[in-house]
Amino acid sequence: MDLTDTPDLAYDVFSRTCPSRGTLEHVTGRWGALTLSALAAPEGSLRFNELRRRVDGVSEKMLSQTLQALERDGLVHRDAQPTNPPRVDYELTPLGREVAERLLALIHFVEGRMDEVLGARERYDVTRGCR
Amino acid sequence: MDLTDTPDLAYDVFSRTCPSRGTLEHVTGRWGALTLSALAAPEGSLRFNELRRRVDGVSEKMLSQTLQALERDGLVHRDAQPTNPPRVDYELTPLGREVAERLLALIHFVEGRMDEVLGARERYDVTRGCR
Numbered sequence A, B: 001m002d003l004t005d006t007p008d009l010a011y012d013v014f015s016r017t018c019p020s021r022g023t024l025e026h027v028t029g030r031w032g033a034l035t036l037s038a039l040a041a042p043e044g045s046l047r048f049n050e051l052r053r054r055v056d057g058v059s060e061k062m063l064s065q066t067l068q069a070l071e072r073d074g075l076v077h078r079d080a081q082p083t084n085p086p087r088v089d090y091e092l093t094p095l096g097r098e099v100a101e102r103l104l105a106l107i108h109f110v111e112g113r114m115d116e117v118l119g120a121r122e123r124y125d126v127t128r129g130c131r
Helices: A019-028 A030-039 A048-054 A060-072 A094-112 A114-127 B019-028 B030-039 B048-054 B060-072 B094-112 B114-127
Strands: A045-047 A076-081 A087-092 B045-047 B076-081 B087-092
Touching: A019 A030, A019 A060, A019 A094, A019 B030, A019 B094, A019 B114, A030 A045, A030 A048, A030 A060, A030 A076, A030 A087, A030 A094, A030 B019, A045 A048, A048 A060, A048 A087, A060 A076, A060 B114, A087 A094, A094 A114, A094 B019, A094 B094, A094 B114, A114 B019, A114 B060, A114 B094, B019 B030, B019 B060, B019 B094, B030 B045, B030 B048, B030 B060, B030 B076, B030 B087, B030 B094, B045 B048, B048 B060, B048 B087, B060 B076, B087 B094, B094 B114
Parallel strands: none
Antiparallel strands: A045 A087, A076 A087, B045 B087, B076 B087
């Protein structure tokens, strides 16, 4: 793995002023990652409250802010029907779907290796037990 | 992309009490993602100050906390030589390298599509210009 194989050197998340760092944070942030993953489910589109149930622990305010950032970045499409009460659905854009696929590859890998991670934590905590 | 193809259903980041959610946050957090990516560079191992220069914007305290969480999760190996002054090197473990590869696939994808993201932001901001 070589960092120099970056496909587009115009953007670099290592630079604190590069806008790609902000987008990476929207994608990988505490709630952004789970929101994108939930929207990658086969259902395709989800209503706000369905999303809130799926993303266990998120507040209404945080989910709303997360969806707004992802919509602004062109990763999520918000569809509001002028019914009464209004019906609002969220779904991934084609770009959002591509991002979510890569994110899910990472998430599934981490989930699949948690036994190793928990073993490492145990060893770490034991060797520092005298602190 | 189907969420049900999770390789190990014992762990689920969607559950707020699952330890995999914590590990995902160490891996994808603001500084965790950049630290793992920096350590994936061909140099192999980096000293604390080299890492700090590479991860533009991180404070000494945050980098130290980030490295400790990644070491505890078994993703980063810390090697302290008993020299004077002590020399401390950080490198990815084999598991950390596999995580970093998936993370870099996501980062490089986002960097490569930033023109689209910035275009989406412009359109979003224009249509909400009256706010």
